[in-house]
Amino acid sequence: MKKTSTIVILLVLLTLLFGYFSYKRHFYYFGNTGKCITVWKRVGGKCYIIPNKYYGFSEPDNFVEVSNLSNITFYWSKELPEKFIVRNEGYEFNIISKKEKNNIFLKYDDNKEYYRSLLYLKEAKEHNDVKSNTEILNISIREPYATDKKGKKL
Numbered sequence: 392m393k394k395t396s397t398i399v400i401l402l403v404l405l406t407l408l409f410g411y412f413s414y415k416r417h418f419y420y421f422g423n424t425g426k427c428i429t430v431w432k433r434v435g436g437k438c439y440i441i442p443n444k445y446y447g448f449s450e451p452d453n454f455v456e457v458s459n460l461s462n463i464t465f466y467w468s469k470e471l472p473e474k475f476i477v478r479n480e481g482y483e484f485n486i487i488s489k490k491e492k493n494n495i496f497l498k499y500d501d502n503k504e505y506y507r508s509l510l511y512l513k514e515a516k517e518h519n520d521v522k523s524n525t526e527i528l529n530i531s532i533r534e535p536y537a538t539d540k541k542g543k544k545l
Contacts, residue, residue: 418444419537419545421467421526428475428528430535432459438532440465442475442495453495457484461532466499466510469524476506480529 417430429445432438440455440463457463461482465475477484478499488494499506510525519540521527527540537545 416445417535417537419528419530421465421528422539424467424526426467426475426526428465430530430532430537432532432535436460440530452489453487453493455484455486455496457532458482459532463530463532464499464518465528465530466506466521467526468510468522470509471497476510 415432417432418427419430420427427443429441429443430438431441431445436459438457438459438461439451440457441451442453445451455463455477461484462480463482463484464478464480466478467475474495474497476497476499477486486494486496486498488496497506510521510527512520512522515521518529519527519542521540525540528537528545530537539545
């Protein structure tokens with residue numbers, strides 16, 4: 392009886408440890424806007440980036456799927472307060488939405504001119520020269536860390 396309970400306890404502990412390490416999450420905020428995204432590094436080299444804080448174990452309804460080695464940029468603007476604009480930084484990504492009309496992620500490359508005028512200052516020369524009503528997160532999935540529009544590491 393004692394041996395069985397010891398084995399059960401060890402299995403539970405191993406499962407919890409595996410769960411902790413295989414479902415590591417980081418939360419990054421867009422300045423003082425209250426808007427947040429979850430970076431969920433998954434087993435198998437994939438990462439899900441999800442709106443708001445996400446603690447679930449199943450695949451979410453809306454997310455961006457990238458490699459665990461990626462760099463990716465997210466924008467939030469008061470002009471589109473319920474959307475996040477995603478920009479490729481040399482790595483492929485997929486926007487996945489289980490409900491087509493409910494997709495909150497937009498690809499920067501799908502409408503570069505419009506998003507540039509919406510997000511960036513007219514005289515912008517640098518990647519972070521965004522308007523005052525825009526927040527930016529440059530995310531390094533591998534490390535993991537993010538920087539804001541002032542280059543501050545979060």
